[in-house]
Amino acid sequence: MTAERLEALTPDPRRTEGVHPDHADLDRLDVGELVRVLADDQRGAVEAVRAAAPALTRAVEVALPRLQRGGRLVYVGAGTSGRLGVLDATELTPTFSWPASRAVPLIAGGEQAIREAVEGAEDDREAGAADVHGAGVGPDDVLLGIAASGTTPYVLGALDAARAAGALTVGLSNNPGTPLLLAADCPVLLDTGPEVISGSTRLKAGTAQKIALNTFSSAVMVRLGKVYGNLMVDVKATNAKLEGRAVRLVRHATGADEIAAREALSGSGGSVKVAIVMLLLNVSATEANARLDAQNGHARAALEEE
Incomplete structure (x- = not known):
């Protein structure tokens, strides 16, 4: 048996790549049942973030001193994870009047990748490091590396470069024991398991990332005085x-x-x-x-x- 054939038969250890055991006949469901199954499975995203609350708490607490000194939030990801980072970074300005210059989204493949796939970009570890260097990441910055697999080379390269520059690194992955979680100063496991549509991490893995990013950045903004009571008193009224x-x-x-x-x-x-x-x-x-x-x-x- 060839090495390629053996590799093809070896199960992928990443839980997000597993085949969901409950939905082998997904394509046979009527529309109503299909919608129910897809919606119900999203509850796993909330459960994963709730389980990660202690890790998110630590990340917020460690990030605050750097941001109080003028540091930036730097988001790094590829594909869905990268787009979610772009979204969270972009929304901080109108919601909290957080300067756009202090929310830096880096996505594999650049701005083009926000709207379309850039083939091979996520596999370029050196590009991740180069983008971090290009952004001038330094000791007061907080880098959030986001990757469902936890193995994306672009994100790992960015994380290594950020740590070498003295930045705080937060890693969000949907698989336990991955290189991203092992390398990050503040690892955050969002263990969502197999997807209803096998391997499609834009589903509950992506939802968990969105909730976790919302939770992290919102908690940071509250602690930085951007909220009074529960009122968003630093909203930028642009319309x-x-x-x-x-x-x-x-x-x-x-x-x-x-x-x-x-x-x-x-x-x-x-x-x-x-x-x-x-x-x-x-x-x-x-x-x-x-x-x-x-x-x-x-x-x-x-x-x-x-």
Whole structure:
């Protein structure tokens, strides 16, 4: 038997590559049952993230000091994982006014790969390292390496380069014991097991990655003072929908009427956080900004300041 034939017969140890034991007749299901099966299997993504909560907690706690010093979040992935990294990085600016320059998405194959497959890009370990060097990754940065398989060469090359540069590395993989988890400073296992459509990690493996990234970045932003109570007070109002949301947030936090909320927002340059401090303390925008600056942007601390 040839080595190639033997390799073909050897089961892939990665759980995401396994054949799901419960759905051998998936193609025979009627549409209603097919939709139910696909939807129900997604519950495994939530369970995987819940199991990873301690690892995510540690990653947030270790990342915070670097980000408080001005470090960046750098996302690295290929295919679905890379696109999820691009999505999380992109959404931080409108949601939390996080500077776009401090959320750096790197995807195997470059921007073209966001919309179409770039053949072989994920297999290029040197390209991952080169992209990290090109982004100027340094000691205060936090690199999130995302790979369902945990073996993607592009991501592993990026992770090695980031560690060599002194950055903190967080690895998200859907398979235990993989090179990505072994190499990362903060390994996060999202053990989702086999997919309903075997090997299609855009399903619950990708969902688990999306939830984990949302959880990590949102927790970081809360701890950095981007939230007051559970209100997204650093929202960047760049369209009519968000302008309306800003007014509602100010009214909810302060009890002010719409006219007062709009006036405060106008005086604050559109900052929900500043407007809230202005109204609750009856101070000018200048004073509100000074109080927030003194408390590193934390609205609650600014409001409690004597």
